[in-house]
Amino acid sequence: MHDLQEYxxxxxxxxxxxxxxxGKQFERVKDVIVAFxxxxxxxxxxxxLNTSFVVLGATAIIGxxxxxxxxxxxxxxxxxxxxxxxxxxxxxxxENSLTTVVSVKPREGVIDRIVESGDTLDSLAKRYTISVxxxxxxxxxxxxxxxxxxxxxxxxxxxVVHKVVSGDNIYSIAKKYKVDxxxxxxxxxxxxxxxxxxxxxxxxxxxxxxxxxxxAKPVYAPYIFAQVQAGVHGSSNFIWPTTGIITQYPISYHxxxxxxxxxxxxxxxxxxxxxxxAGCIAYGYGCHVIIDHGNGYRxxxxxxxxxxxxxxxxxxxxxxIGNMGSTGRSTGTHLHFEIRNGSTLMNPLSFLK
Numbered sequence: 496m497h498d499l500q501e502y503x504x505x506x507x508x509x510x511x512x513x514x515x516x517x518g519k520q521f522e523r524v525k526d527v528i529v530a531f532x533x534x535x536x537x538x539x540x541x542x543x544l545n546t547s548f549v550v551l552g553a554t555a556i557i558g559x560x561x562x563x564x565x566x567x568x569x570x571x572x573x574x575x576x577x578x579x580x581x582x583x584x585x586x587x588x589x590e591n592s593l594t595t596v597v598s599v600k601p602r603e604g605v606i607d608r609i610v611e612s613g614d615t616l617d618s619l620a621k622r623y624t625i626s627v628x629x630x631x632x633x634x635x636x637x638x639x640x641x642x643x644x645x646x647x648x649x650x651x652x653x654x655v656v657h658k659v660v661s662g663d664n665i666y667s668i669a670k671k672y673k674v675d676x677x678x679x680x681x682x683x684x685x686x687x688x689x690x691x692x693x694x695x696x697x698x699x700x701x702x703x704x705x706x707x708x709x710x711a712k713p714v715y716a717p718y719i720f721a722q723v724q725a726g727v728h729g730s731s732n733f734i735w736p737t738t739g740i741i742t743q744y745p746i747s748y749h750x751x752x753x754x755x756x757x758x759x760x761x762x763x764x765x766x767x768x769x770x771x772x773a774g775c776i777a778y779g780y781g782c783h784v785i786i787d788h789g790n791g792y793r794x795x796x797x798x799x800x801x802x803x804x805x806x807x808x809x810x811x812x813x814x815x816i817g818n819m820g821s822t823g824r825s826t827g828t829h830l831h832f833e834i835r836n837g838s839t840l841m842n843p844l845s846f847l848k
Contacts, residue, residue, distance in 0.1 A: 583754045607648060610642060612649060617639075619794070628707070632647065632652075652682075653704070655706035655707070656670075656700055656821040658699075664695065681700075728790050729768050730767065731792065732848055733843070739830070740756065741754055751795075762784075764812055764814050768809075769787050769808070770806055773816075780820075781799065782800065782801075782802055782817075797823065797831040798831050
């Protein structure tokens with residue numbers, strides 16, 4: 496290590512001395528050349544000037560094309576000019592180049608699709624780029640259940656397919672489905688009997704883009720009870736009031752049956768009797784019916800979406816009184832069913848046949 500240090504020290508000293516000697520010699524030669532040019536400055540000036548111009552010209556001729564070819568500023572300008580020319584030649588006034596790369600046109604109308612094994616409404620909606628509700632509305636389905644072999648109508652885009660009836664016009668249809676009438680006009684495959692007035696033909700199908708079908712909202716009525724009709728008595732043999740799955744069995748704090756079915760099936764009178772209440776409140780049972788069976792028993796049918804009977808009306812066992820819903824204090828479509836003996840809540844499972 497000591498020898499290596501001495502070697503680098505010698506090399507540094509030697510290099511410095513040689514550079515110093517070279518510098519002194521270069522200065523002497525430079526002084527001689529400068530003195531010579533000063534003395535002969537008039538004699539050689541023309542030759543030096545001419546030679547400089549020749550060298551400069553040769554450099555421009557030889558190196559000019561290479562410089563131009565590799566100049567990024569020139570290349571960018573040329574490319575922009577070519578792009579502008581191409582844009583003019585290929586200009587399409589019907590296509591927005593900022594947002595559209597490939598023109599995707601909607602299907603002309605509704606198509607039929609046979610459900611295959613593994614199909615769901617969600618997978619079909621994604622496949623055809625429409626909403627699940629669009630398929631349900633087009634097929635008048637209340638639930639998401641489908642089965643292989645079933646034929647479904649698939650609309651061309653998200654919205655509603657409306658069948659024109661007498662008195663319809665694009666404005667009334669647009670209002671019904673909560674859209675602007677212009678959207679109906681903008682769909683290219685909607686036909687009109689008169690293009691000036693946009694008249695429609697009864698029976699034709701009209702695609703309403705982005706249209707929605709809202710469920711009918713219950714009408715809340717005053718809480719009024721009717722008198723029991725004389726001579727109307729039940730059999731005390733109660734039948735099941737609807738079809739579905741029991742989601743809540745009778746327990747101490749909920750002595751009733753909750754029967755769920757998202758298809759909103761009919762609700763029937765469990766036994767013969769007089770309707771003593773039929774109406775809606777914004778809480779509790781929501782829209783509900785109470786039937787007095789004239790033998791000490793009453794039945795209550797809660798959370799209905801449709802009520803088909805009125806207070807004071809006599810109903811027979813098995814008669815339809817409305818449809819299952821989710822009104823009042825409810826988080827899903829179901830029937831809340833009670834059997835009462837006087838003011839006492841009874842276990843419905845002990846009575847139902």
